[in-house]
Amino acid sequence: MTCRVKAVFALCLGCGAGVCDSCAQFELIGSGCGCVWPAYYCPKCAWDPYVNPNAAFRDPPKGRAGITSR
Numbered sequence: 001m002t003c004r005v006k007a008v009f010a011l012c013l014g015c016g017a018g019v020c021d022s023c024a025q026f027e028l029i030g031s032g033c034g035c036v037w038p039a040y041y042c043p044k045c046a047w048d049p050y051v052n053p054n055a056a057f058r059d060p061p062k063g064r065a066g067i068t069s070r
């Protein structure tokens with residue numbers, strides 16, 4: 001998974017790949033002690049439940065209409 005845009009905005013927490021600001025999938029990771037911290041995943045890892053514990057709660061990446069930013 002290589003971003004076609006060369007500008008690296010963040011590193012994927014799962015595979016370490018550089019992602020640009022349009023590829024990066026923002027996620028809040030819960031640690032289990034009530035703390036959450038922000039993380040970025042590449043599009044591949046964002047929906048991989050083995051990488052992203054929140055993947056199951058994400059909408060499937062079919063179409064782009066469902067993506068919400070809050």
Ligand SMILES: [Zn+2]
Pocket residue numbers: 012013014015016017041042043044045046
């Ligand atoms: Zn990744």
Ligand SMILES: [Zn+2]
Pocket residue numbers: 003004005019020021022023024
């Ligand atoms: Zn990109």
